Amino acid sequence: MALDRWIAFVILCVSLAYGYAAFFTMDGLLAPFMQRNPIWPSTFPKVLSVLAILASLVILLGLEKTPETDAEPDIDYRRLGEYHLVQALLLLALMVAYALLLRPAGFLLSTVGFLTIGAMVLGERKLHILLPVSIIATGVVWYLVEQVLGIFLRPLPFFFV
Numbered sequence: 582m583a584l585d586r587w588i589a590f591v592i593l594c595v596s597l598a599y600g601y602a603a604f605f606t607m608d609g610l611l612a613p614f615m616q617r618n619p620i621w622p623s624t625f626p627k628v629l630s631v632l633a634i635l636a637s638l639v640i641l642l643g644l645e646k647t648p649e650t651d652a653e654p655d656i657d658y659r660r661l662g663e664y665h666l667v668q669a670l671l672l673l674a675l676m677v678a679y680a681l682l683l684r685p686a687g688f689l690l691s692t693v694g695f696l697t698i699g700a701m702v703l704g705e706r707k708l709h710i711l712l713p714v715s716i717i718a719t720g721v722v723w724y725l726v727e728q729v730l731g732i733f734l735r736p737l738p739f740f741f742v
Contacts, residue, residue: 589640596637600630671702688734692719 603626611621639645679695686694696715697708705711726732 586641586643589637592633593637593641596630596633599626600634603627603630668702672699675699675702684735685738687737688723689719689736690738692722 603623607623607626608616608621615621675695675698679691682691682694693712693715696718697711700711700715723734723736726734727736
């Protein structure tokens with residue numbers, strides 16, 4: 582089986598577990614007044630799990646390929662050393678660091694850092710463009726989540742509060 586199908590199989594397994602949690606375990610902890618809302622906190626995870634299951638099944642069953650293209654797969658597991666594995670592993674480490682720093686460093690600082698360093702890992706070198714874009718994007722997302730949705734996100738590090 583090709584590498585893309587193995588990856589799709591792993592994504593399918595994770596999506597099934599995520600979907601089980603979203604459909605059967607998340608709603609049990611809702612307060613009674615929230616159970617009458619049209620959109621619950623589990624709505625987005627439910628949609629996300631269904632879409633991920635469908636997308637991984639399309640790849641796993643080979644429905645995205647046309648019969649006349651039986652060419653070599655795009656990712657060859659025998660040549661993994663030729664790919665940008667260092668960048669991929671750095672991005673994964675950066676995602677873990679972002680998740681761990683989100684509470685102690687605050688949303689604004691950790692998100693600006695994640696976007697800036699992540700873009701630099703991917704090859705962007707124009708800091709005079711990168712910093713304002715990441716600061717504006719972080720500010721807009723924080724404003725929407727905090728003010729429009731009413732969900733509290735600690736904006737600054739814990740020692741400033």
